[in-house]
Amino acid sequence: MIGPRNAAQPVPAHVSERTFDLLCLAAAFVLIVHTGHFSIWLSSALFMALALRWWQRRYRPGRVPAWLKLPMLLILVGVVVLDYGNIFGREPGSALASGLLVLKLSETETPRDTRVAAAFACFLLMAALLFGQGMIATFVVALGLLPALTTWRSLEPTQATPSLPRQLLPALGLLLVSLPLTLTAFMLVPRLSSPLWGSPNSAAAHTGLSDHMSPGDFDTLLTDDSPAMRVTFDGPPPPRGQRYFRAFVLWDYDGTNWTRIDTPTDVPIPVEAAQTVNYQISLEPTHQRVLPTLDVPLRAPPQAQAHADGEVFADKPVDDVRDYALTSALRYRLQAHLDPATRLRALHLPDGFDPRAHALAEQWRQRYGRNDAAIIEAALAMFHNGGFRYTLLPAPLGHDAIDDFLFNTREGFCEHYASAFTVLMRAAGIPARVVAGYQGGFWNNMGNYLLVRNSDAHAWSEVWLPGPGWVRIDPTAAVRPQRISQGAAGAAGNQLPWYESGLLQSMRNQWDIVNRWWNQGVIGFDAIRQHGLLTPFGIPDVDTEMLLKLLIISMAVFGSAGLVWALWRRPESDLALAAMRALERKLAHAGVVRKHSEGPQHFLRRAIHALPGQRVELDHLMRCYIELRYATVEPSTELLRAFRLAVRNFQPHRMV
């Protein structure tokens, strides 16, 4: 790519100034869409190099000397390694590639080089979308295709050079014409259910909560700032300490993972409510069936079912924003009577794991006797005073995960604490389970709603005590109380900054609707949505094979439409002439072909000779045509109609 060219080769034609301008514009677009991903130094250096090369080619034409190229390449690689530590991966890779594009421009003189550079620019434009697929970013990237396509176009010969915006217009037209085909292909290209190779930004960030919990599951979720749901309350919102949203109840522990089990549905949630609150939730698409509810719901909303342990599941996956209204109890007594089977399940622990945790629990039990509350206190006190640390990047845990966590690493986040606490409780003989859901949220004063983000995902424990039933215990609060009291947004207070007030705020809200549409329509169009594509037509699940068939069929339809367009010729505006052409075709079939130099009269006379059986008809046709053509300036419409009809009815009998 970089290096001196063989001087013996014939020097190819140089590209025009305008073509090079277009190429530079495409490269500038690449740098613009990547600006946020590069360090400011690299970004500005690349811009400078691009501008310098543009200036040099325009005002000091000549090749960039070869001895300059290798050092520049080395400097580029050096800067990238310095910035990112290596040259592999998404960020360093795109930085290196953008640098190579700019370097490529420094030696671009021939049409071939120009084509290759523009194609490379297209690739880099697409690569920018790997960093973020927001609507504006996508549109800017699509806009960046215009100079690239126009660069190719300008390499074609015999073209005038209009002003730059005018020159970009045909490419815009081409892209607009391509849109129907694009959208069809976009909808029907089968999505991969699992990636072929490692993905740079794990899709887990958008999956929301899952119905099982293993170490490290939450960490991507906890850094995902996208909204999970919006909650409006009838009356004042519950205090911060009670904003727990229950999603999954996890019962089974196998030493690493917590998983939920199917508890009976169709039974009322065994809850005695003391203080209830009515509220509505608007849930962002999760493609799961679970509906988070404020702890603890009294009954399920329509088209959903409640489980005995307080989980609520919709009948269908939540593929679009779902609104539901609920009533929950803030003070409650949940399942005051525990049946033996459930009790056994709530005490079950796998054999052969975490001996030290078991020993500690036995020790507590021996010390406090039958006082369950004292054991819980002891456990929470241990988390509070035992040197535990809250971090989103904990050290990895070994085979005995709980032992490792309790006695070695002592760092982790909600799922570690909930998991360890529940195991300790079970080991001490107290029925316990893990609850996963959301906690906290940001109270929006303007809109009077609680915005719960994915980063508000949380896990806590429930222990069963005789009398109160299941009691929520949040061991994370013992370690990091502000996680509960202040939530993710911290003490933002009621003071809104100037840029979130009044008109600007309302404009931002309106813009948010467009963003939501883009998020749902484009970004969220994944394998699950795709499989539900034909639901309105009565086909609930479209599998990959069917998608491929549909894709091929629609491509064939588009292909034929394109062919019709390509083959279409303007119909003859002269109707008499068109009819004459039709007559010529019919006679040609019968073996009488009109010669190029032959007049209509001569030709038809010849036809009469060849087809004496149709003398009368042909003679009439000839007279009609001569009359139409040559008798008057404006022939009568009746005559024209008669001629066309006669031509349509004329059937030559082939001579045998």
Added chain:
Amino acid sequence: MRAPFQRLQQWAERRLPALTRHRRAEELPIQLHRRRIYIVPTGFGMAFTLLLLVMLAGSLNYANNAALLLTCLLGAATSISMLIAFRTLNGLRIRGVRAGHATAGHPIDVTFDVEASRLRQAVRLDLADATQAFDVDGRADITINLPTEHRGWLSLPRLRIWTTWPMGLFRAWSWIHPQYAVLVWPRAELSGPSPMLPLEDNRKQRLHVGEDLASLRDYRSGDSMRHIAWKASARHETLLVKDYEQPQAHHEWRFDWRDLRGLDNEARISRLARWLDEAQAQGRQWSLWLPGEVIGIGGGPSHYARCMSALAVLP
């Protein structure tokens, strides 16, 4: 790389009648239609398709719908550019061919009269080694140089009309082979004896001003003072000059094939060609005797062309 490709092409033309259907010369006008327009991706088009596949795999793998949308957009634009390439040639009509004059060894101008119902851009015509790019909107004359070697009739070779419009990703082409031959004039010899002049010509070499006053005309700079008609000018706003009739110079040359004995045919032809050149350059009158054709006395470009053409077609 090129040699095997050419062999493959020759094999294809031999074996595939669809490609060779229009190899024989055909009558004008020739209209390009879907059965004789071929289209393949260019090398760059292939490479770009590969790039698109990489982009498709990447965006599917990373479940990146925006990137997928962009890839689909580029792919759709590429497919449509293929149709545009086809449409650029479809319906193009070569109405006629005209050729200029050239002597053997010099390229001859061949002009194609091309007609199209709508604008066609960046169409290219390959004739021999020359390529001419042109736009057609309505009608256009495309002139292209055809190299010549020998005198006589030269049939137009098969020529290729092609385009990579609009983006250089696809090449649409069609072979056309119009039934048309151009006449190549003989090459004049470089040096040799002057034509033998009739004796009486020497006496009348001098051009002189005639005696008879023919008319009066406006003064032109360079006119002799002696020719100004002073009396007439006095009655006029401008100077008038007496115009005298120029007498005809009687100095026609008679070129005769039979005078050039002792030379072979081609040498005779090239000598006559040189003499014709000289006579034409000096503005003389001449006649030409050839076996089978006698051309009377005359002068000027059309007479010259007639004589040269007669020389060109000699056996």
